[in-house]
Structure formats: structure tokens, C-alpha cells
Amino acid sequence: MEGNVKRLISLVLVLAMIAGLTAGVSTATAATTTTLVLTVGKVNYTLNGAAKVGDQAPEITSSRTFVPIRVVSEAFGADVNYDPATKTVAVLLGATSFEFIIGQKSVKINGDAALMDAAAYISKAGRTLIPIRFVSEKSGLNVAWNATARTVTVNSKAPVTGTIKIGLVTDVGGRGDQSFNDSALRGLEIWAAQKSFVKGGGYAAMTDAAYKQSLADNAPDLSSRGIAPIPGITPIVLESKEQTDYVPNLTKLAEDEGCKLIIAVGFMLSDATYQIAKEHPQTKFMLIDAQPSDPTTFAPLPTLPNLVCFLFKEEQCGYLVGAIAGMATKANKIGFIGGIAVPAVQRYEAGFMAGIKTTNPTAYGTAGKNVADVYAGSFGDQPHGKLIAQTMIAQKCDILFHAAGATGNGMFEALKEAGGPDKGLWGIGCDVDMGKNPNLYPAGTLTCAIKHVDFATYASVKSIIYGTFTPGVVTLSLRNGGVGWAQDNVAKVLSAAQIAKINTLRQDIIDGKITPPEDPKAVPTWTAPTGF
Template sequence: MRRSTKFAALVTAGILSLAATGCGSDNDTTDNGTSGEGPTSDVKIGMAYDVGGRGDQSFNDSAAAGLDQAVEEFGMTSQESEATDGEAESAREERLRTFADAGFDPIIAVGFAYGGAIAKVSAEYPDVHFAIIDDESAVADNVANLVFAEEQGSFLVGAAAALKTESDHIGFIGGVETPLIQKFEAGFIAGAQAVNPKIKIDSTYLTQVPDFSGFGDPAKGKTAAQGMYDAGADIVYHAAGGSGGGVFEAAKEAKAKAIGVDSDQYNTADPSVQDVILTSMLKNVNVAVYEYLSSINDGTFPSGTTRYDLEVDGVGYSTSGGQVDDITGELDGYKQKIIDGEIKVPTAP
């Protein structure tokens, strides 16, 4: 893995790119080409987004920022497609096959829900290179698994919530109950309890597998958050993708606070709710995508697992808006203890 200094520089570039990202086309595929100026490349990237796609202001948008940066810097071309609520596994497989049949190489799948599809399709196309975010189950010489220590970043925002709450009552909302999202919950709870072992923490999930709509339903997110605020919580952390927009709306109406996820949501959420975002758990998917494509630009096709954790700033917390400036010393102290191994963060609640 590359040194953390380089990683931090890429994080900064990705955040700037993400802040400028808008919603893509409503069509199933979107072409991103070059303007004819600058570098050119024969590399054609197929990007398969999870539910919500480009424009979710969270997980998918972070991946899109990394893609955009690579397209601009290396002159690569790309085409995008996204999953829909409730689609069958066969639809994800077909999305990947369509890219492969059209000559796209590499193909990047955004989200663990593509795990089964990547395992099957990568075996059918051994000469095509694949990458998948958040999944280690698909193991092959032509598959790169880009994963994160979500529990570590969530520990830090959990500590922030416990340091900032006035009611000693906070909440967690997960989009879909899976082992991956449970890592967010586990870290958040551990971080909050490290500050205050007696703090009250409510947890809920919007949907259960195989219903992945919990990542793209702001109305459900708002309803769940309203319930927590009405019950006395004054800070709610969401790991729910596009549903997080509803959490922010509920926080605004309750005159409470919320914590964003994946990207610095203070910079990407609607300006009307910007002031309720205490911090965000940063999961630098943009950097993972960019580094993968940078390796390909250099002539190397990575495979196997690359893990992005606190030590390389693969995860972290945001300070935009200044609401945690007074506790950054304490948060960075916890960060160093995790890096040094003094704190072992659980991955299951």
C-alpha cells in the first residue's frame, strides 16, 4: 500500500472533485470521455454503481470522484451503470457482462452486493480485470478487492458524538443490516462508550437483505431519525447512503445534530441542512478507485485485497463547519491509540 502522505494528498484531490460532482444521467449508462486535450489512454473503464448511483452525495459519489479524477488525469474513458432497488442477482451479473462484452477493462463494482456477481463473471472473463469495493469474497487473479476499516472511522465519530451530546443519548441508523454496515454500528458504539460507558445508544436498520432500498430511501431515513430525536437522542449517525438526506432533514426539524458518512457530507448535502452536520465518517472510496486506476495507468493490474484503514488515512472524520474543532485533540488521541494497537475496535455490535 502507498505511503499515507501520498494518500492524504489524493484524499484532498478527491474531496475537491467530489464537491464539484453533480447528478448523472437518469439513463442506465453514462459516458464520460475526454475533451480531446491533454493525455489520452486506450483504457476503457466500466463503472457499476450500487443503488442510488452517481448523485447520492455519499458512497457512490465518492467512487465517482475517484473515477472522474482518473479520467481527467490519464485520459481514460468510462461508461457508468447503476443498480436499481430490488433487482435480481442476475441483473448485476448481466450489467458486468455487458461491460465485458463491450470491451471495457477494467470493470469496477461499487458495493458488497456485487460480490456474487463479480465472483461468477470474473471467472467467465479471465482476461478482463475487475475491482470490487467492500467485498473480499470474490477471490481470483483478475479481481482486486478494495476494502476499508469502517469500524475505525466510526469509532472516532462515535467518540465525537459522546463528547458533544447534551442529553447523553445518541443514535445509529444503518441502511441495510449486513455484516458490513454492522461494522459502522460496532465502531460507533465502541467510540461513544470509550468516552462515556453509560451513554444511551439507539440503533436501527431501514431494511433487511435482500431489500437494499434502505440505501436509497430518504423518507425511511427521516422517519427513523425522527423517532430517535423524539425519544431524546440529540445526535444521530447514519450509514445509509442516499437515505441519509432524510436523517439530515429530521435533525433540522428537531434542532438536533447528525453525523454523515463516506464523504464529507457538510460539503455535499443540501445547504439548508449543512449546519446540522456535526462531522462525517470519511471513507475514502475515491482514493481507492483512483489508486487502482493509477496502477493500471502505470501498466499494473492489481489483484487481491488492499485495506484502507486509519494508518493510511483510508478512513477518518471531517472537520468542515468547525463543530468538532474543540475536540480534535481528543479524537486524534483515540486515532493514534487505534493505529498503535492500544485500542482494538470491534467489527460486530
Template structure:
């Protein structure tokens, strides 16, 4: 069993401490990792946008909180820094492993290169990366999701809800991961209402330009689509999605959230009546499950996928108006059944 501790390490102060410890400790080795193993539990390093994005990162934090409560151990969650490099990310991961945290999870595909290197140096630590499927290492779990399936259902909902036959998609960064969201959404819309037009826009070419962390960019993009008659806008843009939701509410049209059930997010409460639904992926469950697997002595490794069949992606129905719309509910339920059965093959690009 692990030594029980109630100390929580969080935020920028922890980031500074972790980096300082890494610098003082010199080159990390698997030996130093093994000496402290068993003392600490789950640690997560956030993606761009950090904690408070009401979406992707907050879902990871919810999984950490569940693990902390159930296993009663020390946890850490560390914010990214602006303009950081792969070397900075690697140093952060190695510092957490060296301090004895296990597992160590990088939230977001941006951690791929850093994690590959860190995992090689700490073979006795289990690492996890959310949203990447390219790391081939015996001690790394690739926590991936079939986002295109949930996005297809979002497209069905949008197609059944639009009055103008124009809907919008706002992607945070023009990368393959976000292409999955767009592809599924486009297909869901077209399969449901061939007359509907989908307006698509990506905020930036790289994450460093703020595509996942700039609500103002999201708001401007959504306003442009609304001017072109879009009356339902779906955002896959992390923190930037808050700007999309704000613009939708200001213009009294529907927004579709992503990753978390954004209708339930406190920070978005004043906009929630305009959040039709959210295409969810249970990052919290994936994070918790990896922590539990380590606690049980049987660490998950390799590709660990969540999809509609496993219940780890889906469409939220917290908005009473969405839940009460029989036509939308029937269309979404029928599409979900066909995806799970294989009758509908959802595109990922």
C-alpha cells in the same frame, strides 16, 4: 498507451446500451475481451441509490472523474435498476468488459456473486469491488475499508458533543458491513462516555427493501430517536442518510454523516450547519488507485485495505464549530493515535 477519447458514457441510457450489447453479443469470452482491451478505461457500476446519493456512490464517481481527467480515456458509469437480480448485475459487468473497459468496478457488496462469475469469463480484465472481501480471483481487487475505525472516532465525537447522554445510530440494511459501522460507533461512545446511551435502528433487512435508497425511512427513524432524547445521530445508510440529516436539522441537533464529507455536499448545503462531522472512507482514492494500477501495467488484486493508518478512513473537520471545539478535537486525536498504535482494538461486530 490507451487510445484517447473524450466520450463519457453515463446514466440509464448507458445501462440500456450495455445490456443490449450484452444480449446481442451472446456469451462473453476472454477472447472477445482481449480483442478490445486497451481502447477504454475505467467503468463503474453503481450500488443501490446510484449517483447523487451525496455519499458512497458519489465518492466512487469522483475517483472515476479523476482517472478520466488524468488519463484522458473513455469512461462509463452505470446506474442500477430497481429490483435487479444477480444475473442482471453480471450481465452489466460482462457487457462493460466485453466493450473493452478496464478496470470494471462494482460499487457495493451486492456485486459479489455477479463479479465472481464475470471475472471468470474475462480473466484479462481487472475487476474491483468496493466493500467485499470474499472474492478470491487473480483478476479481482477487493477494495475494503476499516469503517469501524472511522466510526469509533465518530462515536468519540458524539460522546463529547451530546448534552442528553443519548445518541443514535441509523443503519441502512441489517448486514455485516453496516454492523462494522455500528460496532465501532458503539465502542467509541462507551469508551468516551460510559453514561451515554446508544439507540440503534436498521431500516430494512435487505437492500431491495430500500434501506440504502429511502430518505423518508431515514427521516422517520431519526425522528423516533430524537423523540427519545437523542441529540446526535450517526447514519450509515447511503441515500437514506439524507433523511437522517434532514430530521436532525429540523430538530436542531447534530447529525454525523458517512463515507463522504457530507458537510461539503451541495445537495445538503441547507442542513450543513447541523452536520457535526462525517466518518469518511476514501472510495474515490481506492477507485482511482485501481485505475492507475491498470494504467501502469501493474493491476492491484486481492484485498486492498484502507484504514486510519493509511489515511483512507477518518473523520472530517469541515464544520468550523467542530474544528473549534478543543475538547472534541483532543479526544478524537488521542483516540486516533491509540487506534493506529494498536492500543485500542476496535470491534467490527
């Protein structure tokens, strides 16, 4: 199978990268549209007017035009993965995720089942071919067929011009949590609008050098995703001080500010976002970390045409940092600090516990009871986070991991005061690479479980500009670069052989050989892989 189709997938990513996916970061260099022209029966094609040569020609089968998936992925910034066991091809194109099964007409689009009139298949040359019209139109691309020349032309839509207001409502952790909310703000304010927030309110222009540094610090693994400033973006940010702020903040952005897209940051905003999105069908909404559900049955609510939900496989990156913690601990005592027991945090917890169980059963203990596991009940109480960490340190825990937003910042404070690495104490951060944050404790950060809320936010903004917004549920994972782990100080603590084992675990998750549990209650009966 071709190089781009080699692993499994989960779902989406790359969003409105569909148009002008250039690597530069200057607004002057950002392309406006991408045009791909292919000819049936020929390996030669053009991309933005430049001649190219592929290794598989488009084919016509059952009166439908099929093109090699590699060409589409390279042209429009898609991410493609293949699971040979299930014959599943996952395409991450624009704001839309596709899951095809070779030889079947059934397909999932942003998690919703659909039926094609022709199935994807493997060519005689061993290349995966997809029905280009179906994929293009469902992801917001334009496609045209020239019967005389036997060419198919695919191009991205021209971007919306002028000033576009994009709203964002934070969770109660707010701006400055050094974590989840700040990651979403980075995706909107810095990566999309190229603006620096000015303390006290307002924005200042950001230099290209500062923009590049933000990408280098926060997204070295996303260098191929074409992140570049989007002209005309005006961020409107409202901070929630308490849960009763959610509905009025969302309403204000929809009615008073007239935002084209409103980003709701966090599971706690789920009900409010669904309500306001339903009341304002002309406004697009993005909800991070939640899929609205019925409060009684917990079944997912019907998909709204103006709402896209982004979920993450936190258990995957949690598992990897748990495996690192299991290898790094000298005392065989590890601690986990949660903020509020929402699903995303519980997935972090479950993966972390399973990772410890894999690499250090002694530190895990019977049913995980040897791991100190405490929830603070808040995402914004740094002193409480510090107190919990101090208690764990007193209990001889030498590795601490938090998934607690701003509350977790207190963990780093406690570690630093207790002597940090000089005393064999290390912290593990989450959501972003906290080891790059001078306001925390880089010298005492072993690693971080990363999820790219910043990129999901950026991609959603771009989908509005290029008209590629697609409702439904998008799940980001190791397979599509949505989650991962940071190098930070791992090499100072683990051997090269141990790091190689961590990378093997990562690849085994991508290949479907390891499936970390999502529920902490499932970890005791979960069977850990051996040899680690």
C-alpha cells in the same frame, strides 16, 4: 527508526501512483515515468535525473541488494508504517500492499502469504532496508542491476496510451446518493477522467480549477498522493436499480463495451462480480467493500488473477465519530441509522458504539441499550431514513449518525426541520465529508466518518494505465489514510482539550493501543480505554 517508518499499518493504498506522482492537476504536467538510481555503498542517488542525498546507502547482503525504505517511499509515493511491538513493516506501493516482519522471509502481498529469498532488516544506522528486486517486481516496477557501476535502477512502466474504457456498476443507491456511490464515481469520472457528468447522460470537460476544488473539498488529507488526471480515460457507468441488474450490467461492460477495468461498487455486488470475473479472465475487476466468500462456509473464495478487492476499516473512523458523539451529546441520547446490515455498515456501527462507550458510558448504557439503533433495510429510501430520524428525535436523541447511503439523507432533512444546532441537534455523516455538501445540511453536520472509496477507485484505474494491477485484498485504514474523520463543526461543540483527546484516540488506534471491535455483538464485552 526513520521518520517514514514509525507506526503500524494494515495494508495498501496508493496504487498506480507508481508512475509520475506529481502534485499538479493539469494533464500537461503529469509525468509518465519515475526513475530511481541508487549506488551500493553511497548515500547519493538520482531521482528522475536530479541529484539527491540520503542518510543510508544501499547494501548487498547474501547476494541481494537492499535499499532504505525511505528512499523508495519518497520516490514512488509509497506509504510506510512500522510496528515496533511486532517488528512489522507495512509498505503501500502501487496496487500492492506488503507486510514484512524484520528478520523473517515470510511476507504478505495483498493479504496472501509469500516467501522471499531474503529478509528485510535494520541497518547499523537504525534504518529499515528492504530487498528491492522482490518489492519492485511484485508491485509492477522494473528493476535493473549494473554490476560494473554497482547501481540499481528502478523505474515505473510507461503508461498505456490511447482511449481506455473503464466501467463502473453502482449499487442500488445509484448516482446522487451523496455518499458511497458518488464517491466511487468521483474517483473515476472526476479524478481519473477529469470529466463532469451531465444530467441526462454524457460528460463535459472539467476545468483545472474545478478539478482542484474537488480535491480540496473531498481529499485535503490526500494532498501528497499525487492525484492528477489520467489522459485517455473514458468512463462507462451503469446504474443498478435492483439486485437482478448486477450480472447483466457487469456482463455488458465486459462483453459489449470491452472495458479494461470494471469497478463494482459495494458488498451487494460481491457474488455477481466473482462470477463475471471468473467468466472473463481477460478483464480486470475491482470490488469495493467485499471479499467474495463461500455462501455456505463463509470462507473466502480463491483469489482470481483478475480481481482486486478493497476493504476499509470502518470501525476505526466509526469509533472516532462515536467518541465525538459521546462528548457532544447533552441529552445522553444518541442514535444510529443503518442502511442494510452488510459487513461494512456493521463495522461502522460497532466502532460508533465503542466510541460512545469510551467517552460517555452513560450515553452508551448497559450493553448499549441506551443508544437508539435502527436499520432501514435499504440504501435508497430517503423518506424512510427521515422517518427513523424523526422518531429518534422524538425520543430525545440529540446526536444522530447514519451509515445508510441515500437513505441517510433523510436524517439530515429531519434534523433541519427539527431546528438543527439551534435546538442542540447534530448529524454525523459517513463515507464522504457531507459537511461540504450544500445539497445536504452543512450547518447541522457535526462530523463525518470518512472512507476514501474515491481514492481507491482512482488508484485502481491508474493501476490499469501503468500495468501495476495486482489481485488480492487491499485494506485501507487510519494508518494509510484510507479512513478518517472530518472537522466540519466539531470545534463549535467540543473544547480544544476534547478535540486533543479525539486525536489521541486516533493515534492510539494507529499505534495499535486501541483496536475497535468490528462486530456490534462484541461491543458489550469490549473493554474501553479509560481517561477519555
